[in-house]
Amino acid sequence: MRQVAKRVTSADVAKEAGVSRTTVSFVLNDRPGHAIPEETRERVLEAARRLKYRPHASARALAAGHSDIVLLALPDMPIGDGVSRFAEELAAALADRGLTLVAHAGADDRSLQDVCAAVDASAVIGLGAFDQATVQALRAAGVKVVIPSDGNAPSMRHVGRLQAEHLIARGHRRLGYAMPTHPSHLPMARHRLQGVTDACAAASLRHPVVIDVELEVVAAERAVRQWTSHSVTGVCAFNDETALAVLAGARVAGVEVPRGLAVVGADDIPTAALSLPPLTTVSFDLREAGRQRAEAVASTLAGRAPAPGAAPVGPELIGRASS
Amino acid sequence: MRQVAKRVTSADVAKEAGVSRTTVSFVLNDRPGHAIPEETRERVLEAARRLKYRPHASARALAAGHSDIVLLALPDMPIGDGVSRFAEELAAALADRGLTLVAHAGADDRSLQDVCAAVDASAVIGLGAFDQATVQALRAAGVKVVIPSDGNAPSMRHVGRLQAEHLIARGHRRLGYAMPTHPSHLPMARHRLQGVTDACAAASLRHPVVIDVELEVVAAERAVRQWTSHSVTGVCAFNDETALAVLAGARVAGVEVPRGLAVVGADDIPTAALSLPPLTTVSFDLREAGRQRAEAVASTLAGRAPAPGAAPVGPELIGRASS
DNA sequence: TTGAAAGCGCTAACAA
DNA sequence: TTGTTAGCGCTTTCAA
Numbered sequence: 001m002r003q004v005a006k007r008v009t010s011a012d013v014a015k016e017a018g019v020s021r022t023t024v025s026f027v028l029n030d031r032p033g034h035a036i037p038e039e040t041r042e043r044v045l046e047a048a049r050r051l052k053y054r055p056h057a058s059a060r061a062l063a064a065g066h067s068d069i070v071l072l073a074l075p076d077m078p079i080g081d082g083v084s085r086f087a088e089e090l091a092a093a094l095a096d097r098g099l100t101l102v103a104h105a106g107a108d109d110r111s112l113q114d115v116c117a118a119v120d121a122s123a124v125i126g127l128g129a130f131d132q133a134t135v136q137a138l139r140a141a142g143v144k145v146v147i148p149s150d151g152n153a154p155s156m157r158h159v160g161r162l163q164a165e166h167l168i169a170r171g172h173r174r175l176g177y178a179m180p181t182h183p184s185h186l187p188m189a190r191h192r193l194q195g196v197t198d199a200c201a202a203a204s205l206r207h208p209v210v211i212d213v214e215l216e217v218v219a220a221e222r223a224v225r226q227w228t229s230h231s232v233t234g235v236c237a238f239n240d241e242t243a244l245a246v247l248a249g250a251r252v253a254g255v256e257v258p259r260g261l262a263v264v265g266a267d268d269i270p271t272a273a274l275s276l277p278p279l280t281t282v283s284f285d286l287r288e289a290g291r292q293r294a295e296a297v298a299s300t301l302a303g304r305a306p307a308p309g310a311a312p313v314g315p316e317l318i319g320r321a322s323s
Numbered sequence: 324m325r326q327v328a329k330r331v332t333s334a335d336v337a338k339e340a341g342v343s344r345t346t347v348s349f350v351l352n353d354r355p356g357h358a359i360p361e362e363t364r365e366r367v368l369e370a371a372r373r374l375k376y377r378p379h380a381s382a383r384a385l386a387a388g389h390s391d392i393v394l395l396a397l398p399d400m401p402i403g404d405g406v407s408r409f410a411e412e413l414a415a416a417l418a419d420r421g422l423t424l425v426a427h428a429g430a431d432d433r434s435l436q437d438v439c440a441a442v443d444a445s446a447v448i449g450l451g452a453f454d455q456a457t458v459q460a461l462r463a464a465g466v467k468v469v470i471p472s473d474g475n476a477p478s479m480r481h482v483g484r485l486q487a488e489h490l491i492a493r494g495h496r497r498l499g500y501a502m503p504t505h506p507s508h509l510p511m512a513r514h515r516l517q518g519v520t521d522a523c524a525a526a527s528l529r530h531p532v533v534i535d536v537e538l539e540v541v542a543a544e545r546a547v548r549q550w551t552s553h554s555v556t557g558v559c560a561f562n563d564e565t566a567l568a569v570l571a572g573a574r575v576a577g578v579e580v581p582r583g584l585a586v587v588g589a590d591d592i593p594t595a596a597l598s599l600p601p602l603t604t605v606s607f608d609l610r611e612a613g614r615q616r617a618e619a620v621a622s623t624l625a626g627r628a629p630a631p632g633a634a635p636v637g638p639e640l641i642g643r644a645s646s
Numbered sequence: 647t648t649g650a651a652a653g654c655g656c657t658a659a660c661a662a
Numbered sequence: 663t664t665g666t667t668a669g670c671g672c673t674t675t676c677a678a
Contacts, residue, residue, distance in 0.1 A: 007465070009671055020649045025673060036647070054464060057443040058390060059671035061381035062654050068441055071425070076411065079402040087428060088399070095434075100441035102394070102425040105410060111418075118391055118423035119442055120380040141377060142330070215593040241594055248597040270538040271564050274571040276599050332655055343665045348657060359663070382655035385670045649678075654671105661666075 008053045017047035024048075028055065061120055066144065070094055070297055071121040072103040073112055076184030079105075080240070080269040083127065086286030090125065093294030099123075099301075107184030109134050113141040123147065123297045128156050128188045145300045147293055155284075156188060159315050160195025162282045163236035163264045166317050168203050172234035172262060175200060175208040176227040178246050180238045181215075189238045192266065196236050208232075213242050213249070220249025228255060233262065234323065240265035240272045243279055247322065262323040277321035284315045331376045340370035347371075351378065384443055389467060393417055393620055394444040395426040396435055398507035402428075403562065405590040405609055406450065412613030413448065420621040422446075430507040432457050436464040446470065446620045451479060451511045468623045470616055478612075479511060482638045483518025485605045486559035486587045489640050491526050495557035495585060498523060498531040499550040501569050503561045504538075512561045515589065519559050531559070536568050543572025551578060556585065557646065563588035563595045566602055570645065585646040589638075600644035607638045 010028075014021045019040060027036055027044040047053075061067035072087055079087075091101040099122075104115045116124060116138055123145035124130075124138055135146050167175055177196055180189050196208050209230045211223045224246065227235060237243035243265030250257050257263060257277055265272060268283035333351075337344045342363060350359055350367040370376075384390035395410055402410075414424040422445075427438045439447060439461055446468035447453075447461055458469045490498055500519055503512050519531050532553045534546045547569065550558060560566035566588030573580050580586060580600055588595060591606035 007671085010673095011671080021672080022649055022674080023647085026648090029673085031674090040647085052463065054440050056385070056465075056671050057441050058381040058384035059654090060673080062379070062385050062656085062670090063672040063674085065654070065673090067381060076407070079407075084399070084402075084428070091429070091434075095437075100438055102427055102438065102442055104425055105407065106414070111414075114418075115423055115425060117377050118380050119425055140375065142379075215597070217597065220597075244594045244597045248599075251599060271567045271594060274538070274540065274543075274567045276571075276574065330655085333657095334655080344656080345658080345666080346664060349664090352657085354658090363663085379655050382670090383657075385672090386655075386657040388657090388670070647678105650676090652673105652675085654673085657668105657670085659666105659668085662664085 007056065008051045010053070010055065012051055013044065013048045013053050016051055017044045019044060058120075066122045066301070067120040068099050069119050069121045070099050070101050070123045070125060071116055071119060071143075072101055073124055073126045074103055074105045075127065075188060076105055076107045076182065080267045082267050082269075082284050082286050086127075086284075086290045089287045089290030090294055093291045094297065097294065097298040099294075099298060107187075109137060113137050116143050117141045122301055125293050125297065128191055145297050147296055147300075155289075155315070156191035157195035157198065159266050159282050159284070160192040160197075160236060161199045162195070162315050162317050163192075163266060164196040164199035164208075166264060166280070166282075166319075167234035167236065167262060167323065168199065168205065170234070170262065170323065173205060174230070174232050174234075175205065176230070176232035176235035177208040177210045178213040178223065178235055178237040178242045178263075179210055180242050181212050185238065192236075192238060208236070213237070213245050215241055215245050217245070217248045217252055220245040221252040222249070224249040224253045224255055224261065228253075228261065233260075235261060235263050237263060237265045239267050240269040240279060240281055243281070243322070244271075244275055247275055247277075247279070258321065258323050264317075264323045268318055273320065275322070280320045280323035281318050282315050283318055330379065331374045333376070333378065335374055336367065336371045336376050339374060340367045342367060381443075389445045389624070390443040391422050392442050392444045393422050393424050393446045393448060394439055394442060394466075395424055396447055396449045397426055397428040398450065398511070399428055399430045399505065403564070403590055404592045405607060409450075409609035409613045412610040413617055416614045416617030417620065420617065422617075422621060422624075432460060436460050439464045439466050445624055448616055448620065451514060468620055470619055470623075478607075478638070479514035480518035480521065482589050482605050482607070483515040483520075483559060484522045485518070485638050485640050486515075486589060487519040487522035487531075489587060489603070489605075489642075490557035490559065490585060490646065491522065491528065493557070493585065493646065496528060497553070497555050497557075498528065499553070499555035499558035500531040500533045501536040501546065501558055501560040501565045501586075502533055503565050504535050508561065515559075515561060531555075536560070536565050536572070538564055538568050540568070540571045540575055543568040544575045545572070547572040547576045547578055547584065551576075551584065556583075558584065558586050560586060560588045562590050563592040563602060563604055566604070566645070567594070567598055570598055570600075570602065581644065581646050587640075587646050591641055596643065598645075603643045603646035604641050605638050606641055 010024045014024045213223045265279045265281040268281045272279040333347045337347045536546045588602045588604040591604045595602040
């Protein structure tokens with residue numbers, strides 16, 4: 001009577017359907033080649049359904065030599081709307097291919113490796129780029145596919161470029177950059193800043209005045225004063241939150257936005273449009289990117305050549321009153 | 324020569340250290356009872372280190388009968404700062420206990436179950452409560468521990484209560500409630516609203532005027548007009564983002580905050596202090612909550628009685644200029 | 647077309 | 663104190 005609610009195994013299904021476990025396995029994973037008569041097939045499926053059979057993931061992974069798990073490596077802090085949509089789309093696209101997405105937040109490589117090993121991840125997808133050492137380490141931790149394996153840093157830079165170009169197009173000749181202070185944002189921030197720097201160089205402007213801006217009014221005010229004293233008239237912020245801090249700093253410093261200082265954020269978080277003034281920002285359509293990544297992962301995992309990366313999805317500027 | 328970079332197994336470690344796999348297993352999981360001489364112990368550890376041995380998670384889970392995976396079930400996202408900190412703390416506290424946290428975002432139960440099964444999760448932690456049916460389903464999907472299995476709704480209510488009490492203490496006699504529109508926020512929102520309602524009842528005030536507020540100025544303006552026309556003088560918002568929308572709406576409607584309308588948010592997101600006016604908000608110490616949850620999960624998983632839930636961490640009001 | 651059998655890498659009784 | 667051994671639930675080669 002002390003039935004410990006034993007797990008339903010494939011053997012149970014086999015018995016129920018009157019076939020062998022092998023057959024059950026073939027049917028459930030519909031292995032090609034083994035043309036199984038529709039009748040048997042149906043019987044197995046029916047039995048599985050009746051028993052509410054769920055294959056045991058760990059056992060499957062052990063036997064198959066790889067799991068169905070894809071890990072999304074996220075930076076430590078708040079997840080904006082853009083990333084959410086990306087994750088959503090990615091998860092859906094992966095699910096279509098029999099893969100499961102879970103997320104891990106944390107900047108440091110160590111924890112990423114540990115988590116990969118702990119969930120036995122087959123692939124890791126990041127937002128920015130992974131450096132070579134990280135990729136190595138992940139491989140060692142048993143991960144088969146790491147994406148973007150390096151090449152996609154450009155898309156990060158695009159964000160910065162777009163911010164700067166927007167400002168430059170509006171006549172700003174001296175730019176500032178608001179750097180985040182949270183360590184986990186740094187790598188991405190550097191890439192974005194690089195984009196700003198590139199744009200400045202392309203327009204023969206001087207290097208932007210880079211200042212760390214904490215998410216807090218006093219610090220932001222100080223930053224604003226520094227910028228204005230350097231005759232900066234437009235600042236690109238690492239992201240919308242940092243931009244919001246700059247807005248607040250400007251308010252306190254008595255600098256009018258965008259007249260005295262134009263600011264553009266990035267990521268288009270939901271509250272970006274609600275600030276005073278509403279924030280000009282740069283946003284990605286991560287949807288398509290999600291689909292592409294999923295395809296890349298799936299095909300690489302399946303041993304096929306990674307599909308010829310479709311048209312890269314560029315970021316887009318959303319003009320609002322802060323610039 | 325075509326070394327396929329075979330995985331390092333515990334057998335390799337055993338060989339290297341000149342002991343049996345059992346010993347390796349005991350050392351690596353330092354099983355008590357089997358007092359292993361320090362000398363052997365060190366030898367095994369050293370061998371493992373030298374070989375860069377990583378136990379295979381799936382194999383471990385299969386043999387042990389349970390994985391080390393804890394799944395954090397998040398609403399569809401975006402993830403604010405509060406939740407981030409919670410997750411961070413939770414992950415750290417779980418890691419201390421040998422457990423690994425990964426997150427899954429998605430409102431529907433189906434995908435939650437699937438993910439649980441796919442990662443072979445031992446426990447699931449949610450932000451709000453899970454209804455009984457969901458808990459059942461998760462159990463069926465192989466999950467051992469589901470938290471909060473229902474009881475923790477009170478802490479949600481606390482948030483609402485505190486918001487309302489603050490307003491009431493400042494003399495407001497007619498309150499409004501700004502409800503989020505995103506479906507995945509609804510369950511939590513209902514709990515928080517309940518707290519507001521309770522507080523109103525306790526003060527013999529009428530039921531709050533509940534209005535859905537999208538994260539967008541026009542909708543928010545409309546809401547503000549409705550509130551003022553109902554002679555509402557103070558509104559509790561589901562969270563800070565919603566509150567920010569209300570602030571923006573009030574601005575457009577020409578209603579001065581807090582003079583014409585006081586507003587209090589919840590969660591203390593980093594940008595809450597950066598708005599105009601800075602947002603009064605209620606915040607949780609999710610850190611402590613994270614630690615508690617971790618302890619609860621770990622002890623339940625270990626078969627110990629779920630520790631006598633320490634002093635419940637209450638939310639705390641952070642007064643700023645919006646109320 | 648189906649089944650038997652050999653593991654995948656690890657844990658945990660039970661012996662020694 | 664350490665080793666032997668039998669699985670955990672599934673996949674997959676090889677035979678039947």
